[in-house]
Every structure is written in structure tokens, then in C-alpha cells.
Amino acid sequence: MIHPLQSGNDAGVLLRGFNERQESALHGVYEIFYSELVFFAGKMCRGSEIPSKDLVHDAFISVWEKKNLYFTSLDKIKGYLYVAIRNRFRDHYSHRRHVLEHKNRVEAEGDLITRIAEPEVYSILAHALDILPEECAKVFRMHLEGWNIKEIAEKLGKSESTVYKQRQQAVETLRKKLPPSSFKLLMIFFGV
């Protein structure tokens, strides 16, 4: 299984396969995006009776059947799917408005960006936890859980300097996976 953060040849092969609508590529794309999309749909559908997995599948089917829709990167496929899921949710919503509160709708409409950003954060973190050496991953997970170095050291029966080193290793690994800071980009996007 490849991860979008591991760009390279595999990603290119997958993208080409997807554009040609080969089923093996559908499987590949489904696997790498599944967790994010299901999380995204699940959160949006919470409190409604709309089945979130169906929304994800509907979105995949609609992209899959639009044979002349051609993508230039895997990211673009993912972006399309996110928006397609949100739009499907709206479609469902307008049929079922008698069962849904007005509030849900407002929530679902406003914050597409942060809704997408949340599973994206998990995607990056989960990937890091997958590739880090076991001990190092353990420390990093506890770091995310909010424990400080002293507490982690106590819990794991390690020295503070070992914990510090392992946490640094995790941070370095992650930093290498991430593109250089896009803080300026962010400022432009949000118009500050």
C-alpha cells in the first residue's frame, strides 16, 4: 500500500491507472483515501440517519463513472471526492429535511475547509505512527495524548533523555515528510 506522502513512481502509476479507470487503481485509491473520507463523511452525518459509508461509495462511483474526468494528481482526486461527499450529503439533506434539524445544515455548509483539514491531520499523524520504530511511536503517541517528557519517562520506565531523543526523532521524521512551512500560504488563503 502506498501513501500519498510517499510521492514517486507508485503514485504516478496509480494516477494513470485511475485516469484510465482500471479497477486495480480504484482499489489502490480507495485504500489510501478511505480512512480520511470515511472520517469526513462520518462526522458530517453524525446525528442524522444518513449512512456515511454510502456517501463515500456514492462519491467514488460518480467519479468512477465520469470517464472523461481526468486528474493531474492524486490530491486532485481526493479533493474532488471530499467535495462530492459534501454535495451528496446536501442532496440527501434536501430530501430528508423533515428529519434533520436546521442546525446540522448550517454546520455542514460553513466549514468545508476545517472539516477536510481534520482527517488530513490524522492522516499525517497516523502515517508517522505507522513508519516510526515501535518505541519511538509509543513516545510520540503519548506526546500527542498530552503527556510531558517527565510523565512519559515515568510511565515507560525510561530516562528523560531517552524519551526526549525519541520524541525528537519522531518530530524530525514528520518534519521531513511535510513540505516546508506553508504559513505564508495559509495567511494568503485566509486573507489575513
Add this chain to the structure above:
Amino acid sequence: MEDYDYSYQKAKALAEEITRLMCERDPDADIGRFPEIIDLLKRDPQADVFLYNMSDSDYLTKNLSDYRLADPAEGYAELESRIRRRKKRRTGRRLSILATAAACIIAVLFLLFPTGPDSGTSPQALPGAPRLILESGETILLDSENLSNLFLPGVASASRTEIVLHENPDELIPPCIHTLIVPEQQHYRVTLPDGTRVELNADSELRFPSRFTQEERLISFRGEGYFTVEPSEVPFMVSTEEMQVRVYGTQFQVQTGKSGFSRTLLIEGKVGVTPEGGDEILLDRNQMLTLDAGTAKVTVVDPENYLGWRTGLFSYELASLEHIFEDISAWYGIDFMFENRSLASVKVSISLSRSMDLDRVIETLEEVTRVQIRKERSHVYVISNR
């Protein structure tokens, strides 16, 4: 669709920035994890909630573990089978010409509900309203209310059951292509800019311009539709994946399946059908041209057996069970199989309202035909000897 890529890039940049800060900040610092970003985005309440959540370790841990529990292996088989089923359904609309000697059962049944075809089933039961997709990719749901407020290029009026295009559209607005999608259990009428009327059965798609050119009136189509073409000097053409129907002022019906199968039935006037890579075949009244994987066949049929959907009925006079099931399958969005091929050509006469639910239709068919119809999986029905 809005600019999905822009939205995604924005979200991704935000996610990366959050993750970076999550790593670099010392959790021992107690004033929240990302004061910089919170400062930056505090004017956006949505972003604020998000950042607050991301800096809450309990929230983060719980959701991260939910995220990691999602197993793509579970869902893929389901997606795959849905895609297969859709492929099969498209091929499921073929008309079989099997010459098996089979029992001929005649039963005429009228089970009409007091509601007409337009009032139809209650809105909750409908799988989806018809949709109009604009050239920009924006999708307009045609669900009765508020449609008059929308600006749809070239559209004079639109409702849940009908759309009418302007006869003299504004020349200043460039023509654009609309795509109309009619989902399962829906029936929709279109009046094109030249006055031509098209009635669309469930699971159909029509692409048409907001304005025709002086040279031709060309539309493209998939599914089942009944066309009443306004006579004009300008040729009218319906293009489907595997053929072109050229019209010489007339009423006719076209039905396509995506696997190289289609049938064209002429009610009145004259049409010529040009199969992909073949010569034009002219049709006379009540003649039906069946194209199946490149083979063309013309038969004379009883048109009533093919037109029941226009009046909200499944209505047949000695039609084959297979033909009836093709229509049921398209309307309710199900698949079917015959356990025994000879059952496919059992002849049935029946008239049922399309607003009945599927279970009642199945029950009634069982009553009048002595076949057994059982549900194999969701959406798949098997027809066998009783």
C-alpha cells in the same frame, strides 16, 4: 462543483501547519498549543472550533484512534459489488428474442391506486429528485420549491416533473449544454427550445443545448425516452453511444443500455437510425429496431407494450416476462435473473400502477404467472418455477 482543488489545497495547508506546530511545540507550555494560529484565525469561528479541538489532547487521541480503526478492506468489496451491479443493470435492459416454446399465461389485472402518475409515491419514498447539471458542473436539484428564483440559462420554467426551455433565448447569452438526470422511480418531461417534447423514464439522461443552431438540432441521450419532434427544416438528431437517430418530423421512442444495446420504436412519421459504423436504417410505423452488439433487427411490435411508463403504468399485452422485468428493474433500480431461461419468454398481460411499491408488484406477478420470485440479495431477484 466549486473549485474542489482550491478547497482541498487550503485544507491541506492548514492540516500540515497544525501538524507541524503539534510536533514542534512543547506540551509543557501551558497556554494552549498554537497561540500563533489562533491569533491568526480568530476572526473565523469555524477555524476557531477546529483549532480548539486540535489542541485538546483527549479529543485528538480519541478521533485519531477512530480514524485509525477505519478498515478499507471492509468497504472495498461493497463498493466493487455496487459498481458491478450498476454495470449489470445497464446491460439488464436488453430485449431477448429467445424462441423457446413456453407456457403462455394470460391474466389481466387492474391494480390502480387512486393517485395518478404525477402525484406518484410520497416524497419520502423517492430515491432522489431529477437533477440538472449546468455546464459549469453545478448541480441543481429539481425538487419543486424555489426553482423560479434560480437563474438557469435558457430555462423558462422548471419543476419537479417538467422543465421548459425558452423558445427565443437571449442571443447575448452564449448557448450552453445542460444535462438532465432522471433517477429511479421518476418520470420527467422536457420541452426543448424548438418546441420538441421529450418524456424521460427513470434512470435516463438527456444532454441538450439551451439554444439550437441553424444547422442542426442535436441532443444526446441515454436511457428510455419518448420524443415528439416539432417539424422543421432543421434536422433533428438524437445521438446515443451506439447510434444516431435522424428524425423527419415524428413521434418515436428510444431506449438504450450501455453495453451496445438499444431499441428505437417509431410511433408516427419517419426516422432513420444509423448504427455506429453502419448504414442508415429507415423505420416505419410500429416498427422497432433493436441493436445488440452491432447486430440490427427490425420487428413489428405492439407499441402499447413499450409505452406504459408514459402514463404511470406497467401495462402489457402478451409481453414476455423478461421484457416486463427489464422495465421493473429500470424503474425500481433492481437486478433480476431467470433460474431457467424458458421462463424469460413466458407471456403475460398485466396492468399495474408504477406508484405501487416493489413488494406489491412482485406479489402480483407471482399471483398471475405461477413463477416464484425471491429476493436473493438486496436489489437482486431470482425468478424460478414454483
